[in-house]
Amino acid sequence: MKAVTADCPHCKKPFMAPIEGPEPIYCPHCNQVAGHLSDFKTIFERCAICQCRQFYAQKDFNRGLGCLIILIGIILVPKTYGLSLPVFALIDWLLYKKYPTMVICYRCGAEYRGFSAPSHLKPFMHHIGLKYDRYR
Ligand SMILES: [Zn+2]
Ligand SMILES: [Zn+2]
DSSP states (O other): OOEEEEEOTTTOOEEEEEOOSSSEEEOTTTOSEEEEOOOSTTTTTSOTTTOOOOEEEEEOOOHHHHHHHHHHHHHTHHHHTTTHHHHHHHHHHHHHHHSOEEEEETTTOOEEESSOOOTTOOSOOHHHHHHHGGGO
């Protein structure tokens, strides 16, 4: 399913809305138009919510879960003579590979799931993020 998760520009509440085509995106809390998608092809040229032109790609992966897996691996080190660490690191990596990539808007933080991320999109870059910090 294609969907966007964002903060509503009107009521400021976070919401998730399915994206089915070039049509308005409604906030389920206040029923106002939170954004507008013009075209699937150009979705990552202009954010449907805030019109920002910069996006980054990120794995839709819970880093907390990844840390927990590594932590269990570390705890088991004395029992397994250190073997648990590479094994758990491998599990972590396999899980990570399996997770889909989501695309996030630098300015409003809208998360786009279910789309294939354009290959030119890079992971989050701090210096670009700083530029947009004041909008948040
Ligand atoms: Zn709203
Ligand atoms: Zn945006």
